[in-house]
Amino acid sequence: MLDRAxxxxxxxRLLPVPHVPEIRLHLAQEATELWQHTEDELGEIGLPPPFWxxxxxxxQALARYCLDNPAIVSGRSxxxxxxxxxxxxxxxxRAGAARVEAADIDAFAAVAMTxxxxxxxxxxxxxxxxxxxxxxxxxxxxxxxIFYDRDIASRMAEWLHALALRGATVxxxxxxxxxxxxxxxxxxxxxxxxxxxxxxxxxVKLTKVWRFRL
Numbered sequence: 001m002l003d004r005a006x007x008x009x010x011x012x013r014l015l016p017v018p019h020v021p022e023i024r025l026h027l028a029q030e031a032t033e034l035w036q037h038t039e040d041e042l043g044e045i046g047l048p049p050p051f052w053x054x055x056x057x058x059x060q061a062l063a064r065y066c067l068d069n070p071a072i073v074s075g076r077s078x079x080x081x082x083x084x085x086x087x088x089x090x091x092x093x094r095a096g097a098a099r100v101e102a103a104d105i106d107a108f109a110a111v112a113m114t115x116x117x118x119x120x121x122x123x124x125x126x127x128x129x130x131x132x133x134x135x136x137x138x139x140x141x142x143x144x145x146i147f148y149d150r151d152i153a154s155r156m157a158e159w160l161h162a163l164a165l166r167g168a169t170v171x172x173x174x175x176x177x178x179x180x181x182x183x184x185x186x187x188x189x190x191x192x193x194x195x196x197x198x199x200x201x202x203x204v205k206l207t208k209v210w211r212f213r214l
Contacts, residue, residue: 004111011037012053014119017087018194019060020067023094025085025116028053030198052084052109057193057200058144058173059084061207063091065171065189066142070095072169076139079103079131081146081156086113086124088142088173093122097140103127132159135166144173153179164212175200175207185210 011034012026028034034050066073066088074096080089083102086109093100102113102124110126117124132155141163147153161184164170174180175193189209197203 004108005115008053008108008112008115017055017060017063019191020055020063020087020091022067023063023087023090023120025055025087025119026053026112027055027085029196050108051082052104052106052112054196054199055085055087056145057175057195057205057207058146058177059087060144060173060193060195061175061189061191061209062088062142062144062171062173064191065173065209066091066095072171073097073140076169077101077137078140078142079136079138080124081131081141081143081160083113083126084109086116086126088144089113089124090117090120090122092140092142093117093124094120100124101127101138103129103131105130132156135163138163138168140169140171142171142173145175145177146172147174147177147180150179153177153181157181157184161212164214170212172210173207174210175205180210182210184213186213 012028015027017023073092078092078097078100080102083104089100089102110128160170193207
């Protein structure tokens with residue numbers, strides 16, 4: 001069985017996040033090469049892309065927003081959706097959240113976020129499952145870069161809107177992905193976020209933090 005923690009350490013570098021330099025993550029330089037290495041190590045094809053190895057624009061914006069506005073999460077229970085590297089969850093923990101859960105369906109992500117949390121001196125609770133449609137009473141729900149796929153976006157938007165209507169603080173970080181339901185949202189903040197050119201075809205993306213109009 002592959003030692004995922006050893007694999008992550010070998011295939012990434014511990015680096016400061018460009019827009020959130022007070023947080024350091026295990027990050028990769030090139031997505032396709034890492035993806036191939038992952039499939040080779042496991043002897044499988046069709047594995048999910050290594051989203052956990054990159055600091056995506058929406059996550060960077062949400063993390064920055066939480067650190068700059070700690071009252072949003074301080075003393076509250078937080079869920080980070082599609083957490084990947086755990087960046088947003090780590091920022092929420094550093095901003096004083098009482099409990100932070102970080103959900104992802106990729107087993108590599110669950111390990112990566114645990115390693116990254118330890119490197120940043122905080123504790124988060126990984127959830128290796130799809131929580132879409134569930135409500136466990138979270139005070140705050142954070143979601144970065146989730147609107148890139150039509151089907152996923154539709155399910156996520158319906159779920160997150162329902163949580164917001166219930167009274168949860170729901171914040172979305174997004175650089176203008178194709179299926180962002182912008183008409184249903186209001187902008188809270190905007191940042192020029194450095195990104196990985198091989199993934200985004202640019203060096204900087206205008207990225208916004210949003211909440212639902214209720």
